[in-house]
Amino acid sequence: MKGLVYDGPxxxxxxxxxxxxxxxxxxxxxxxxxxTICGTDLGILHGKTPSVKPGTTLGHEGVGxxxxxxxxxxxxxxxxxxxxxxxxxxxxxxYCKKQMYSHCKDGGWILxxxxxxxxxxxxRIPHANxxxxxxxxxxxxxxxxxxxxxxxxxxxxGVINGCVxxxxxxxxxxxxxxxxxxxxxxxxxxxxxxxxxxxxxxRLKLAKKWGATDTINSxxxxxxxxxxxxxxxxxxxxxxxxxAPVTFDICQQIVRPGGNIANIGVHGKSVDLKIQxxxxxxxxxxxxxxxxxxxxxxLKTVTSKKIQPEKLIxxxxxxxxxxxxxxxxxxxxxxxxxxxxxxx
Ligand SMILES: [Zn+2]
Ligand SMILES: [Zn+2]
Numbered sequence: 448m449k450g451l452v453y454d455g456p457x458x459x460x461x462x463x464x465x466x467x468x469x470x471x472x473x474x475x476x477x478x479x480x481x482x483t484i485c486g487t488d489l490g491i492l493h494g495k496t497p498s499v500k501p502g503t504t505l506g507h508e509g510v511g512x513x514x515x516x517x518x519x520x521x522x523x524x525x526x527x528x529x530x531x532x533x534x535x536x537x538x539x540x541x542y543c544k545k546q547m548y549s550h551c552k553d554g555g556w557i558l559x560x561x562x563x564x565x566x567x568x569x570x571r572i573p574h575a576n577x578x579x580x581x582x583x584x585x586x587x588x589x590x591x592x593x594x595x596x597x598x599x600x601x602x603x604x605g606v607i608n609g610c611v612x613x614x615x616x617x618x619x620x621x622x623x624x625x626x627x628x629x630x631x632x633x634x635x636x637x638x639x640x641x642x643x644x645x646x647x648x649x650r651l652k653l654a655k656k657w658g659a660t661d662t663i664n665s666x667x668x669x670x671x672x673x674x675x676x677x678x679x680x681x682x683x684x685x686x687x688x689x690x691a692p693v694t695f696d697i698c699q700q701i702v703r704p705g706g707n708i709a710n711i712g713v714h715g716k717s718v719d720l721k722i723q724x725x726x727x728x729x730x731x732x733x734x735x736x737x738x739x740x741x742x743x744x745x746l747k748t749v750t751s752k753k754i755q756p757e758k759l760i761x762x763x764x765x766x767x768x769x770x771x772x773x774x775x776x777x778x779x780x781x782x783x784x785x786x787x788x789x790x791x
Contacts (some may be wrong), residue, residue: 450504450567451769456494461769464504467563467571472519473537475575477529479791481588482509482565482766484776485533485596486623487713490690491560492773495715499560506566507533507558508595510588511791513579520575528582530746531565531572533558533596534739538577549736554578556736566769568791580742583750589788590749593628593756597786598745600711600737601628601688602635607741608733609684609709611636616678618642619659620670620697621688622650623779624759624786625711627657629686631754632745634658642682644670644697649783657758665697674701687711692718702730710734759786766791 450464467476485508491499499505513527523529535554536543542550549555554574558564563571572578582591606629611617615638619626622645633641643654646666655662661677663670675681681703687695690712698708699721708730725732748754762782764772766789775782 448568449767450563451506453491453499453501453503453505455501457492459492459505459770459773461767464563464567466569469515469517470571471573472517473574473576474517475513475520475523475572475579476515477511477531477570477572477579478514479509479511479565479568479570479766480528481592482506482789482791483592484566484772484787484789486625488559488566489777490713490715495713496560503559504563504567505559506564506570507556507560508592509565509570510582510591511570514569516575522576523579523581529579530582530591530594530742531558531570532578532580532739532742534578534737535573536577536739537574543577546738546740548577548738548740566766566789568766580746583746586750587757589760590755590757592788593759593786594742594745594749596737597624597628597759598632598749598756599739599741601625601630602632602741602745603737603739604711604733604735605629605686605688605709606633606636608735609686609707610731611638611684613637614639615683616640616642617684617686618644618674618682618698618701619686619688620644620694621712622647622654623688626686626688627654627759627785628756629688629711630654630658631756635748638684642674647780649780650785653785670697671700678703680704682706684709690714692716699725699730702728704728704730706730708732760788761785762787764789
């Protein structure tokens with residue numbers, strides 16, 4: 448079968464790889480139907496994630512059909528249509544017991560990172576009982592792909608960690624797929640004002656359509672100055688959804704006393720933490736890897752169309768066109784790309 452293999456910084460290829468087989472009784476083999484490319488995959492490609500070893504098949508999102516299950520898998524059977532969580536959870540270790548699946552002692556983010564991932568014809572899912580969800584009948588597969596990673600990440604690491612509350616003024620820095628997911632899920636909590644900050648006019652226009660009350664192009668305008676002049680003393684919650692020192696700095700300069708900075712972005716280097724200014728403002732800073740413990744709840748909101756994450760999808764390719772898809776996603780601004788769907 449074929450898979451998208453990482454061959455070291457700057458190098459990927461769509462090549463023949465062995466079809467995965469059941470290794471442990473708790474494994475399932477899933478035939479991929481839809482998958483996608485994450486900003487994290489671009490980070491890996493650019494050498495930001497040295498824990499990914501050359502030879503690894505990338506991808507940690509997708510929907511598929513169960514091909515085979517090990518003898519220890521009781522929740523799923525051959526033929527079930529499933530959503531693959533980006534986080535693998537054994538369900539029984541100390542971290543899993545605390546619903547901190549991101550740090551599962553025999554899982555966490557391993558797909559397309561430590562073990563072969565979903566940008567392939569088939570994938571092996573360890574601890575299938577706790578790491579897959581049945582795809583409800585009648586719900587679009589492509590909408591469900593957004594539940595693998597970006598929706599829970601935007602909600603848990605941005606909105607919930609940031610403690611977004613009714614009436615809040617919040618700012619989301621970065622209008623990529625993750626920032627947009629934070630935008631969609633922040634509206635569960637009815638903030639009064641949502642600033643979206645980015646340097647891409649097209650993305651800002653979309654953000655406005657999807658619920659941002661105010662947009663700022665930080666490439667042409669001083670976002671910090673504008674927010675501080677329009678709000679009494681800054682925003683209640685600043686959500687960082689890029690992963691760069693400059694965007695983190697915007698967050699630490701616009702947050703009001705008692706406020707929260709919720710960092711979602713994956714950083715490849717240190718940021719300049721202005722602790723000398725922040726300490727006296729009683730600021731809470733949070734960061735983290737998604738636990739995906741909100742996935743069952745989000746699945747209900749997608750099934751009922753309370754949120755429609757399929758609107759984040761801008762491009763479609765066949766799985767064997769994945770090299771082209773990486774080019775498009777890597778050039779997201781010119782290509783006006785947000786989320787790309789690959790169909791096997
Ligand atoms: Zn991801
Ligand atoms: Zn565990």
